[in-house]
Amino acid sequence: xxxxxxxxxxxxxxxxxxxxxxxxxxxxxxxxxxxxxxxxxxxxxxxxxxxxxxxxxxxxxxxxxxxxxxxxxxxxxxxxxxxxxxxxxxxxxxxxxxxxxxxxxxxxxxxxxxxxxxxxxxxxxxxxxxxxxxxxxxxxxxxx
Numbered sequence: 001x002x003x004x005x006x007x008x009x010x011x012x013x014x015x016x017x018x019x020x021x022x023x024x025x026x027x028x029x030x031x032x033x034x035x036x037x038x039x040x041x042x043x044x045x046x047x048x049x050x051x052x053x054x055x056x057x058x059x060x061x062x063x064x065x066x067x068x069x070x071x072x073x074x075x076x077x078x079x080x081x082x083x084x085x086x087x088x089x090x091x092x093x094x095x096x097x098x099x100x101x102x103x104x105x106x107x108x109x110x111x112x113x114x115x116x117x118x119x120x121x122x123x124x125x126x127x128x129x130x131x132x133x134x135x136x137x138x139x140x141x142x143x144x
Contacts, residue, residue: 037105039053041107047114050084050111062095
């Protein structure tokens with residue numbers, strides 16, 4: 001039989017339970033970290049499409065503001081990525097707010113569409129190459 005002095009003050013079970021309790025109490029604090037965009041920006045697009053990703057926070061609110069216009073809520077939820085498309089030419093600001101009110105640094109998005117003149121010139125060159133190819137095929141088939 002052991003005496004009272006031979007027993008450890010804390011048993012391993014008690015110590016493990018205290019460590020688990022401390023981790024459980026700290027976990028919710030870590031889960032509510034301030035949200036932040038993964039790309040600090042500015043983000044540029046020549047097609048009006050942008051993929052946005054962020055970290056931190058359980059539920060977030062993403063707000064889009066175009067220069068000179070009112071802000072629009074475009075996402076509310078617990079995801080961490082969003083794909084935006086159909087953006088007109090201009091400068092935009094994305095604001096990310098966590099459920100606890102913590103805000104990320106705004107992300108600037110610059111949309112500069114390709115030149116219409118350049119697009120029409122490339123289409124015309126493609127049409128010329130296509131017609132020359134069809135002509136070469138027809139001429140080669142006629143000679144046989």
